[in-house]
Amino acid sequence: MQRILPPAQTLPLFGVERTRAIEQRASAALPPHALVRRAGAAVARLALALAPHAQRVWIAAGPGNNGGDGLEAAAQLLAAGKAVQVTLCADASRMPDDARDALARAQAAGVSIGSVPPELDAGDIAIDALLGIGASRPPGDALAALIGRINALPCPVLAVDTPSGLDTGTGQALGDVCVRADHTLALLALKPGLFTGAGRDHAGSVWFDALEVDSADEPPDAWLVGANIVTARPRAHAQHKGSFGDVAVIGGAAGMTGAALLAARAAHAAGAGRVYLSLLDPAAPSHDPLRPELMLRRVWWKVAEETLAHTTVVCGCGGSDAVREPLPRLLATSARLVLDADALNLIATDSQLQALLRARAARQRFSVLTPHPLEAARLLESSAAAVQADRLAAARALADRFDCVVVLKGSGSVIAAPGEVARINPTGNAALATAGTGDVLAGWLGGLWAQHASDATQHGTLQVACRATFGHGAAADAAATPVLRAGDLIERLHASLSASPRGLDRSLAR
Numbered sequence: 001m002q003r004i005l006p007p008a009q010t011l012p013l014f015g016v017e018r019t020r021a022i023e024q025r026a027s028a029a030l031p032p033h034a035l036v037r038r039a040g041a042a043v044a045r046l047a048l049a050l051a052p053h054a055q056r057v058w059i060a061a062g063p064g065n066n067g068g069d070g071l072e073a074a075a076q077l078l079a080a081g082k083a084v085q086v087t088l089c090a091d092a093s094r095m096p097d098d099a100r101d102a103l104a105r106a107q108a109a110g111v112s113i114g115s116v117p118p119e120l121d122a123g124d125i126a127i128d129a130l131l132g133i134g135a136s137r138p139p140g141d142a143l144a145a146l147i148g149r150i151n152a153l154p155c156p157v158l159a160v161d162t163p164s165g166l167d168t169g170t171g172q173a174l175g176d177v178c179v180r181a182d183h184t185l186a187l188l189a190l191k192p193g194l195f196t197g198a199g200r201d202h203a204g205s206v207w208f209d210a211l212e213v214d215s216a217d218e219p220p221d222a223w224l225v226g227a228n229i230v231t232a233r234p235r236a237h238a239q240h241k242g243s244f245g246d247v248a249v250i251g252g253a254a255g256m257t258g259a260a261l262l263a264a265r266a267a268h269a270a271g272a273g274r275v276y277l278s279l280l281d282p283a284a285p286s287h288d289p290l291r292p293e294l295m296l297r298r299v300w301w302k303v304a305e306e307t308l309a310h311t312t313v314v315c316g317c318g319g320s321d322a323v324r325e326p327l328p329r330l331l332a333t334s335a336r337l338v339l340d341a342d343a344l345n346l347i348a349t350d351s352q353l354q355a356l357l358r359a360r361a362a363r364q365r366f367s368v369l370t371p372h373p374l375e376a377a378r379l380l381e382s383s384a385a386a387v388q389a390d391r392l393a394a395a396r397a398l399a400d401r402f403d404c405v406v407v408l409k410g411s412g413s414v415i416a417a418p419g420e421v422a423r424i425n426p427t428g429n430a431a432l433a434t435a436g437t438g439d440v441l442a443g444w445l446g447g448l449w450a451q452h453a454s455d456a457t458q459h460g461t462l463q464v465a466c467r468a469t470f471g472h473g474a475a476a477d478a479a480a481t482p483v484l485r486a487g488d489l490i491e492r493l494h495a496s497l498s499a500s501p502r503g504l505d506r507s508l509a510r
Helices: 016-029 034-050 065-079 097-109 141-151 199-203 257-270 305-309 320-324 327-333 341-348 351-359 373-380 384-389 391-402 437-450 458-479 486-496
Strands: 011-013 056-061 083-088 112-114 125-129 157-160 183-187 205-209 222-224 246-251 274-279 311-315 336-339 366-369 405-408 414-416
Touching: 016 034, 034 065, 034 097, 034 125, 034 157, 034 183, 034 205, 056 065, 056 141, 065 083, 065 097, 065 125, 065 157, 097 112, 125 141, 246 257, 246 341, 246 437, 257 274, 257 311, 257 437, 257 486, 305 311, 305 327, 311 327, 311 437, 320 341, 327 341, 327 351, 336 341, 336 437, 341 351, 341 373, 341 437, 351 391, 366 391, 366 458, 373 384, 373 391, 373 405, 384 391, 391 405, 391 414, 405 458, 414 458, 437 458, 437 486, 458 486
Parallel strands: 056 083, 056 125, 083 112, 125 157, 157 183, 183 205, 246 274, 246 311, 311 336, 336 366, 366 405
Antiparallel strands: 011 222, 405 414
16 A cells, blocks of 8 residues: 555556456456455555544445445454444445445444444544445435535545545546545555546545556556656756757736746746747836846847747747737747747637647647646637546647647646647645746746757657646645745745756656
8 A cells, every 4th residue: 555645656547447447357366355355454454544543433335336345444443443333325235246245244243334424523534435436427415415424524534445426537526515535545546536626635645555456457547647757867067058958938918027037037947058038018128137147038039940940939928919929930930839828828719820839740849738727728619617527638639639748737737748648747736826836837847848859759748748747836845835926936946956966857757
């Protein structure tokens, strides 16, 4: 059993169908009921570890095999000396075979099984075993009432496999009620919905037990990005600023110059050799007093095509409609292009810009889009609610539509590329919910990408996007503050480069 966040390694994530396939293969090779007994034992072990001094354990068990896992855990917790009470919300005659066997074992062990939940204190523990990964509709009245009771408890809640009422494929609640667990023990396979959308808030700390089953032969539905994205590549003494690439940031229309300044400062902090800043506000200052190293150029995008082809460009941060002028040339010529904010909004409304964006990859010109859900919805001609309803599908659709890498920002940012298994980023928190942190991500990504210009592939672009997103979120996690100002985020990102003597320049293992 292992605690997942933050993951040390990139880990496979499996949706319902592939989890079922893993389960079926394992069950065929094992004695009857072996998996449910292993699952119950794992739940009991974790419950004892989380609340070793608990006097009472309440288990809410549902009608499926998830309920069977809870019933098996009840028998084992009773044997460990705990006062255990089970509320069974099911017709025992209609339960699947594994769950009926677990019920019989719990009854034989003397577990108290009733319909009225006990009163619990803060030192006790509750186990949610109502609904598993097979749930596909809002919980009925009886289940919803129990979920409400669970969410009102004063003690820790451990969810079995998934919080009841959560769609494990998308990370969204199936209805109006969904368990908010303090801990979730994923069994057999990790599920995408635990790590993106609302799933992160409902799952709490995620633990994993494979139940001695090897899932290596099953292709994943997504990957959870791990800390192994950072591998050592020290800078050689003989290298110079020209060795680490150039970045140009184009944005900052009137009243929004701060967005472009933040992006440029982040690119500089990431280690780009030179950073140019082309502010679109005619009244903007001619230098950055905080970072005079930045080179301000009024109309940088009019440089020679050769220069454009060797520069990583970040476009759109605070650009407003003024970014419309440089955008066509950047789309047509720039070799590496990060598109954010107003650049995305303009592309969403202009079919010619969309055609230019789609044509880039075929010409070995690569792009990264960094939309938040509303920007993604505009690009997909959809709604933010539809994007959030299935973040993985939305990110994949954007990547396929525009033949580029997409970072769909939000809780559990999704990184997608055509023909690649999507990645989910596990780092970051609501401290990033402040103005400018998205501009910092765009600039940080551009700064890292400039240092890897030689890897001119879609996969290489995906790696850089994962690396940037992981580092961006990890800096917020390390801050341990409820609000992180964008300027402070840049300094934390820059400091993270020295956390290891070899820095954060590492590559994905997958």
